[in-house]
Amino acid sequence: MRLHFLLAAFIGCILLPLEALAMTQINSVRLWRAPDNTRLVFDLTGPVEHSVFTLSAPDRIVIDIKKTKLSTELKALTGGNSPITQVRTGNREADELRIVLDITAQVTPKSFTLAPNQQYGHRLVVDLFDILPNNNARPTAATAATAVSKPATTAVTTKPSSLPTSGKRDIVIAIDAGHGGEDPGAIGPKGVREKDIVLKIAQELQRQINTEKGFRAELVRTGDYFIPLRRRTEIARKKGADLFVSIHADAAPRAAAFGASVFALSDSGATSETARWLADSENRSDLIGGAGNVKLDDKDAMLAGVLLDLSMTASLSSSLDVGQKVLSNMGRITPLHKKRVEQAGFMVLKSPDMPSILVETGFISNPNESIKLANRSHQQALARSIHAGIRQFFQQNPPPGSYVAWLRDSGKLAIGPREHVVRSGESVSLLAQRYQISPAQLRSANNLKSDALKIGQILTVPATTLAGQ
Ligand SMILES: [Zn+2]
Numbered sequence: 001m002r003l004h005f006l007l008a009a010f011i012g013c014i015l016l017p018l019e020a021l022a023m024t025q026i027n028s029v030r031l032w033r034a035p036d037n038t039r040l041v042f043d044l045t046g047p048v049e050h051s052v053f054t055l056s057a058p059d060r061i062v063i064d065i066k067k068t069k070l071s072t073e074l075k076a077l078t079g080g081n082s083p084i085t086q087v088r089t090g091n092r093e094a095d096e097l098r099i100v101l102d103i104t105a106q107v108t109p110k111s112f113t114l115a116p117n118q119q120y121g122h123r124l125v126v127d128l129f130d131i132l133p134n135n136n137a138r139p140t141a142a143t144a145a146t147a148v149s150k151p152a153t154t155a156v157t158t159k160p161s162s163l164p165t166s167g168k169r170d171i172v173i174a175i176d177a178g179h180g181g182e183d184p185g186a187i188g189p190k191g192v193r194e195k196d197i198v199l200k201i202a203q204e205l206q207r208q209i210n211t212e213k214g215f216r217a218e219l220v221r222t223g224d225y226f227i228p229l230r231r232r233t234e235i236a237r238k239k240g241a242d243l244f245v246s247i248h249a250d251a252a253p254r255a256a257a258f259g260a261s262v263f264a265l266s267d268s269g270a271t272s273e274t275a276r277w278l279a280d281s282e283n284r285s286d287l288i289g290g291a292g293n294v295k296l297d298d299k300d301a302m303l304a305g306v307l308l309d310l311s312m313t314a315s316l317s318s319s320l321d322v323g324q325k326v327l328s329n330m331g332r333i334t335p336l337h338k339k340r341v342e343q344a345g346f347m348v349l350k351s352p353d354m355p356s357i358l359v360e361t362g363f364i365s366n367p368n369e370s371i372k373l374a375n376r377s378h379q380q381a382l383a384r385s386i387h388a389g390i391r392q393f394f395q396q397n398p399p400p401g402s403y404v405a406w407l408r409d410s411g412k413l414a415i416g417p418r419e420h421v422v423r424s425g426e427s428v429s430l431l432a433q434r435y436q437i438s439p440a441q442l443r444s445a446n447n448l449k450s451d452a453l454k455i456g457q458i459l460t461v462p463a464t465t466l467a468g469q
Contacts, residue, residue: 034225174236181226186251188370214403251365259337269345326389
């Protein structure tokens with residue numbers, strides 16, 4: 001008897017700590033608020049089984065997590081702009097943790113777990129999507145100029161449009177600051193985070209573009225939260241974007257690597273994406289109802305394929321053009337990693353209806369460059385150079401119906417000084433004709449004593465007014 005009891009007590013002593021060890025622990029919790037959803041992230045010591053459901057009157061979210069115990073406070077979930085007013089926890093069964101969130105309004109929850117990556121361990125992610133009244137009709141391309149939606153959580157200056165009455169619309173530039181929220185992007189030598197730097201550059205670029213009549217810039221990401229890649233292009237499309245510009249400052253495998261680069265979609269990426277869009281009816285309806293110029297609803301399958309292919313080819317050619325202009329301008333204020341636009345299969349570049357570029361403003365992994373990238377005046381200079389490239393592209397290729405097209409067609413478009421790199425076979429008279437200036441103007445702007453040009457010579461092309469022709 002006595003021996004049994006001792007044995008049981010002994011086994012109990014061993015089993016209890018073992019069971020405690022087998023429990024997964026929640027070590028910390030983070031909350032990210034986006035304009036239309038809230039993301040909760042629970043950091044775990046191992047994988048978990050869980051379930052999430054809602055209760056109403058009052059509105060609550062219940063999160064049950066098996067074989068888990070809480071080793072941290074949940075204060076981070078309330079306060080600020082969180083829709084969660086109160087958090088309660090308890091044990092439903094001996095080893096099942098229940099977390100109850102009191103919330104201010106109805107939401108649609110979605111949850112999933114994430115395996116460890118370089119920055120974090122096991123995580124449970126709970127997304128709470130706001131339920132918007134009247135399904136919150138978003139502006140389409142046609143109404144985007146009149147209905148400018150403003151994210152509630154930020155103080156970003158969205159430029160009110162003053163153009164719908166004249167019928168001369170703004171050219172819309174969607175600026176996508178990479179990463180955000182749970183995804184910090186690359187991290188520099190002194191803990192500088194890519195997601196913070198690129199948001200600053202994106203906001204500065206938006207500010208600059210919005211000072212220019214005929215243009216409107218829209219931020220895809222307005223704060224510190226994550227947006228899935230496909231969703232980024234959807235947001236841009238819903239805002240009626242004429243151009244999608246993604247801003248990054250990634251790390252290179254070698255710390256010594258430096259310089260800016262610009263990417264457009266690769267040809268193979270474009271081909272496979274065209275096939276995917278054709279195969280995916282949801283994508284097709286997005287094009288049909290969205291901002292794109294591609295209308296597929298009344299076309300048979302083969303014609304739709306040809307049209308989509310043409311649209312993708314045109315978008316890619318515009319992407320390469322605007323990308324080269326941005327790259328040339330960036331080259332004046334920062335070293336370039338590559339002198340030409342590079343091509344890759346990046347997800348955010350895969351829109352068949354929107355020219356799209358990805359700008360790597362520099363390598364955050366390079367100690368000197370990461371200091372520069374964090375510097376306010378360098379961020380402004382980067383934004384100025386990206387802006388200059390975008391402006392040049394649209395002055396030469398204004399979308400029909402835009403204010404800039406009207407300026408050009410009525411001979412009011414002044415084009416600022418540009419640079420031209422002399423190529424084989426070019427002469428002063430040929431270049432003067434191309435840029436619609438006199439040979440004398442070109443000679444005097446460059447102090448040319450003769451008409452002999454060298455290949456690779458950089459000429460300044462003086463400002464001109466382009467008459468529509
Ligand atoms: Zn990045």
